[in-house]
Amino acid sequence: MHKVHLSLLATALLAVNLTANQTKLEKITVTTASKTSQSLHDVTANVDVITADDIAQRDFITVPQVLSSVAGFSTYSNGGLGQSTSMLLRGFDSKRVLVLIDGVRYNDPTGLNGAQFEHLLTGNIAKIEVIKGAQSGVWGADASAGVINIITKKATKDGFGAALNLEYGSYNTQKYVLNTTYKQDAFDISFDAQRLSTDGFSAKIPEKKDIGDFEDDGYTNNTFNIKTGYAISDEDRIEAFFNIIDSDTDYDGYNMDPIKAANDANSTSSSKEQFYGLNYTKEADWGHIKLYAQKSKFQREYPNSFTKKYDGSIDEIGLNGGTSYNYFKGDISAGLDYKKFKHDNKIDKNYNNKGLFIDNTNTFDALLGGKTIFNEALRYDTYSSFNNKFTYKIGLKHFHEHVQGLWTSFNYATAYNVPTLFQLYSKYGNKNLKAETTKSYDVTINYKGLGITYFHNSIKDLLDYDTATFKYGNLSGKSKLSGVELSYENTIEAINSRYSFNYTYLKTQDNRGKELKRRANHTANLSFDYYGLKDIHIGAQIQYVGKRGDKDFSSYPAKDVTLKSYTLVNMIADYDVNDAFNIYAKVDNLLDKKYQQVLGYGTSERAFYAGLRYRF
Numbered sequence: 001m002h003k004v005h006l007s008l009l010a011t012a013l014l015a016v017n018l019t020a021n022q023t024k025l026e027k028i029t030v031t032t033a034s035k036t037s038q039s040l041h042d043v044t045a046n047v048d049v050i051t052a053d054d055i056a057q058r059d060f061i062t063v064p065q066v067l068s069s070v071a072g073f074s075t076y077s078n079g080g081l082g083q084s085t086s087m088l089l090r091g092f093d094s095k096r097v098l099v100l101i102d103g104v105r106y107n108d109p110t111g112l113n114g115a116q117f118e119h120l121l122t123g124n125i126a127k128i129e130v131i132k133g134a135q136s137g138v139w140g141a142d143a144s145a146g147v148i149n150i151i152t153k154k155a156t157k158d159g160f161g162a163a164l165n166l167e168y169g170s171y172n173t174q175k176y177v178l179n180t181t182y183k184q185d186a187f188d189i190s191f192d193a194q195r196l197s198t199d200g201f202s203a204k205i206p207e208k209k210d211i212g213d214f215e216d217d218g219y220t221n222n223t224f225n226i227k228t229g230y231a232i233s234d235e236d237r238i239e240a241f242f243n244i245i246d247s248d249t250d251y252d253g254y255n256m257d258p259i260k261a262a263n264d265a266n267s268t269s270s271s272k273e274q275f276y277g278l279n280y281t282k283e284a285d286w287g288h289i290k291l292y293a294q295k296s297k298f299q300r301e302y303p304n305s306f307t308k309k310y311d312g313s314i315d316e317i318g319l320n321g322g323t324s325y326n327y328f329k330g331d332i333s334a335g336l337d338y339k340k341f342k343h344d345n346k347i348d349k350n351y352n353n354k355g356l357f358i359d360n361t362n363t364f365d366a367l368l369g370g371k372t373i374f375n376e377a378l379r380y381d382t383y384s385s386f387n388n389k390f391t392y393k394i395g396l397k398h399f400h401e402h403v404q405g406l407w408t409s410f411n412y413a414t415a416y417n418v419p420t421l422f423q424l425y426s427k428y429g430n431k432n433l434k435a436e437t438t439k440s441y442d443v444t445i446n447y448k449g450l451g452i453t454y455f456h457n458s459i460k461d462l463l464d465y466d467t468a469t470f471k472y473g474n475l476s477g478k479s480k481l482s483g484v485e486l487s488y489e490n491t492i493e494a495i496n497s498r499y500s501f502n503y504t505y506l507k508t509q510d511n512r513g514k515e516l517k518r519r520a521n522h523t524a525n526l527s528f529d530y531y532g533l534k535d536i537h538i539g540a541q542i543q544y545v546g547k548r549g550d551k552d553f554s555s556y557p558a559k560d561v562t563l564k565s566y567t568l569v570n571m572i573a574d575y576d577v578n579d580a581f582n583i584y585a586k587v588d589n590l591l592d593k594k595y596q597q598v599l600g601y602g603t604s605e606r607a608f609y610a611g612l613r614y615r616f
Contacts (some may be wrong), residue, residue, distance in 0.1 A: 044395025
């Protein structure tokens with residue numbers, strides 16, 4: 001898979017010559033690291049870029065499937081498609097990862113788990129940028145582990161274009177994706193429609209029981225996206241966008257009897273998420289400016305639960321821009337923003353946040369026998385309900401002139417997470433909660449695409465549920481997350497193939513010195529792609545997840561358990577009938593492995609899928 005790892009000298013770039021690598025890196029741009037377009041070559045932070053082609057090559061249906069193949073990520077879900085899903089980045093859970101869709105916040109202010117990853121489909125994604133490590137110095141709250149920016153497709157070529165993707169498979173799973181674009185002179189517009197539906201399988205599976213013995217928990221997702229823009233002049237452009245994710249999920253609720261819980265046919269939920277905004281950008285010789293207004297709206301409903309509705313929103317306006325200067329080849333960007341977070345229903349509370357940041361990068365040639373990039377960022381946030389916060393980050397990246405193909409980097413940053421309005425004002429809430437703070441650093445050594453990164457994070461005043469008081473609180477002491485990421489990708493030209501590998505070692509420790517639950521010490525991914533047959537691609541992916549702790553809530557008090565390690569094998573084959581038409585088939589869980597990501601919850605058996613892609 002063509003993943004571009006900054007921590008691995010761009011793993012998709014296969015040239016071993018450093019100069020060639022630098023040339024290719026400079027052609028790849030990212031916007032998430034500093035809120036401005038930068039060459040990947042100039043970003044000191046650990047970055048992964050996953051493109052639409054990478055996603056199609058593996059036929060990943062959801063964003064969690066994509067991210068679980070990236071070093072440093074792991075995932076766990078309470079069942080199959082559509083069930084509550086958490087993404088762990090370097091041991092941090094989802095609520096400590098800032099997720100954006102075209103720069104708009106996707107973290108749900110009414111929930112406890114941050115972004116609802118289970119509802120994110122891939123059919124309209126142009127690329128995903130992942131910035132690892134604390135990023136509050138640019139983005140503010142909720143970026144303790146990093147930032148994931150999902151960038152959707154837009155019209156890039158003149159005239160009308162369209163693409164269709166149809167797929168059918170096990171559990172009566174059906175996928176429909178339509179992408180359309182139109183561009184003429186200064187005007188462009190794109191429209192994407194996606195539908196995913198499945199009968200699914202039982203979300204809960206009692207120990208030593210089979211999925212087929214219990215009722216199915218189905219899922220439907222309808223996602224629509226429209227993006228349009230108009231170039232007022234060669235330098236000025238306005239852009240508007242609207243995205244809606246509308247989903248319905250059957251799930252298994254709580255019951256002391258595991259058989260009755262697995263046969264729960266009444267528990268359902270619905271979710272409707274909307275994101276829209278208006279941007280003005282100016283790109284000139286002297287630099288650039290962006291002015292924006294955007295809104296995230298969340299509506300969740302659980303008809304059979306104690307709390308039936310969760311409604312909330314985030315309103316944001318902001319201005320940022322940047323320019324270059326000659327002194328030490330400098331690039332500087334700055335911005336300010338205002339956000340209002342709201343939780344409706346019984347809580348009916350809100351708070352606002354005002355932030356100001358500045359980010360600077362300098363390049364020093366012939367320093368320490370090579371080329372050095374130095375980056376620093378500062379941000380100051382004020383809150384209506386919390387103490388004001390000052391955060392920062394610094395980064396160094398050095399290309400070693402005397403060891404061709406070697407570069408090293410170091411990043412240090414601070415970050416913070418604020419309590420949700422539910423944690424503050426619900427019946428389980430605590431009005432005296434304060435923001436938790438994180439200190440983060442990583443060190444990377446990379447030689448010709450073979451890279452190793454050591455990372456360390458320390459969290460103070462961790463926000464968590466206190467079982468002694470039955471309310472949310474700040475845990476005393478520090479929690480620590482550290483580990484190593486190793487990754488490599490290369491080609492075997494003799495057989496026209498490519499392979500990639502990544503491995504993550506993770507060590508976690510809560511404020512009492514105990515390991516955090518559901519974090520495996522060892523995870524690894526291996527993929528192999530063969531192109532030796534004309535118009536045919538055959539790919540295989542192997543994923544290993546080691547042992548990890550969990551809680552058994554079937555008794556009180558809940559007891560600690562250890563979940564077994566597992567290895568999954570997935571395969572895909574596709575055939576280009578012609579330049580416009582492609583057909584494919586895939587098998588997930590080829591070895592029919594029985595495993596659990598969360599104790600008591602089901603996972604897919606061996607599953608078969610087939611589909612086609614057609615470009616008009």
